[in-house]
Amino acid sequence: MRELLLVLNLKSASFLKGLFLLDIRAFLKVFSTLLIFGGFSFGVFFMARSVTAYLLDVAHIGSFLLHRFLSMALYVFFVTVNVGNLVVCYATLYRSKEVGFLISLPISHAKVFLLRFVDNFFYSSSTLALIGLAALLGYGSYFDMPWYFYFFTVFFVFLPFMLIAGVIAVVTLMGLIAIAARIGVRWLLGSLVVVYLSAVYMYFRTTNPVQLVGEVMKYYPDVNKYFGYLDPPLMRYLPNHWVTEFLYWSVNGNYERATPWFFLVFLTMVGLMAVAGLAARRFYYRTWLVASDVEVMRGSKGPGQRISIMQFGKRSRVAGVFLGTNPQTEALFKRDFWMFFRDPSQWLHFLVMVLLIMIFLVSLGSLDIQIDQPLMRTVSFLVIFLFNGFFIASVALRFVFPAVSLESDCFWSVRSSPLELRKLYFHKLGYAFALILVTVEILVLGSTTVRGDDKVLTAIAALCGGCVALALTSLHLGAGTYFAMFKEKNPVRVASSHGASLAFLGSMLYLAIVVGVLIVPLHRYFEISFLLGQTIPAWLYLPVGVVATISLLIFFVSTRLGLSSIQRDF
């Protein structure tokens, strides 16, 4: 235990030292972080409170349905925490040099595991925890819950709920690594993606929200009753259901019925922690050795080497069209290409994103959203626009933010070569923008076609989509350069760092402003369109101009920040 406390003490001391550095830049960083995180938390709090109030007081869906929707949101939250921990755990528990160092010391492997798990959990889940806590406060404040409700919920229900997701992730990872040695990493990762996507699909298929709403609404206005018999039996085994049941009975003042769920969540967490400890004692070191072997034995002939047009030293006409005749551009492009496709965490996430786009477009196609009501039409337009923006922000966070950090320790080779850093920066910005723009336009055109929008709306959506692509790409690249982590080899960890969280929150703020600018003129546009049967595009010129101006402003500020940051001492 002593050695465990020693390492934890060392870590917390180095964290606190970093936090309270006495220089103006560090202070500004901490201050701006607090400001943005604070603002964001307040936004989530306010939204959670308003949504709860709207669903109960305006939509009158009743307490039971509200908590079933909450359960669905918590399921997505659980899967997100789980996947986040699964991905980051591989880097922190198996590839980190610190683990190699700790394992060489006379500390038990289970303690090394515990140390790295705690480190990993707080690193990869802190932003999600913040969102969850702010939402909980917003939800609780609607019901005027007493202070001890928050205390017990946060420490004995909410954090254990997140820990359950994290522990399941890490135990799963240990099992996966043992299997990976037999069936190969690529097959395993592919199967894992399929399993997770199926889990989400099966959950929503089993819970069937539409049918549930229909069943409950049969009893309208008596919808505040408990309709637990409508829950599919599978739900009883899911932690999100336990948390929801605890919340449902707590806000209804029935603590007697809330208590069993409270203990179920907490004791499950304790039990799983014990299981993880036992598993770690037995398997962690063994799987760490397997992971090290897999790293060393991974073949040098990657799948991409068969793509001859991208081979170094070869030049084809096709490649020439994209790369031009400049050897520097060609060298940079081919380097980035191979580094991307030889890193499973890169191409696999890319594949998942492509799959999500396809799922989104297919499910959009099956919806009937050609609504004849101006307000609902505005809402449907903006919700889909916001979803597209949110998706693009996630893509930019995952792939654009780490772009400069991926220069890694080897940045010396670029910095000492006759390559203008400005050119390197615009090379990264150019390719990232092109890819994101294409993605945005596919999403925009897909959704406008499904909605049956007129030509003006399609053009407006495409233009705004282009602005969003420009702003979010430049924002993430600029912030990614400012917060560059050249020592970090794992892009996932770069994309889940505090700098990345700040950039993501900044992009959420930008999207909220864009929606705020568009909402009233768009509503007027639809009103006139429905009432008079004619469209007046002039209503939209000014707001689109404002969106373009804000986006350009973000582009200039971010690019300036990025260009000055990339020149910093290396």
Add this chain to the structure above:
Amino acid sequence: MIELKHVSKKFGSLTAVDDISLKIEAGQFFGFLGPNGAGKTTTIKMMTGLYKPTSGQCLISGYDIHTNSLPAKRSFGYVPDQPYLYEKLTGREFLYFVGGLFHMSAESIKRKIEEAVDLFELGSFIDKRAEEYSQGMRQRIVLAAALVHDPRVLIIDEPMVGLDPRSMRLVKDTLKRKAKEGLLVFMSTHLLDIVEELCDRIAIIKTGRIIHEQVQNEAMRFNGQLETIFLELTK
């Protein structure tokens, strides 16, 4: 030619390099010595454009590395103290990448790679990814990369770290031959016997200042005394 004019570098209140001036001519083999933390790597990083000097000028082949960086960078090759490579690229791909950054054609890079394979005994390793390389292998690839564009100046920071005796001999012979061909070599190292064997001029730096300069030629040789001089001056 390398010329440092009153170069200083401060990190907050710490002065890492304090008013250094040096002039090294083409064809010279220059040894840059000093104890740990003396400012050797900081000086080299300023010379290669990785650090910006707080004051002063670094001229490489007559060009200021900070105000006229591109022609300056075209003229030198650099071997850093830690031979970091892109883990996912093979040695051959890394050499193509560096050659591309120096605007070399694919044919000339290919020729230089073939030379490097022989010169540094890279063998089949050149087609394995860097993540599989040993320290010595990385060092040889980085050295090959520094020479791929036929530079006029070679700046090397601790070139012998992690090399086995055979690789060390290989590197020493290559550097000696290149210097004879007119290459200016600026080498920072702790290995005094190597400095005695290779360098025809040295400077010793301590707490950011140059405290000693000496020339080694036919008339004036160190004769195993460099260690005594170094220990005396840096104690």
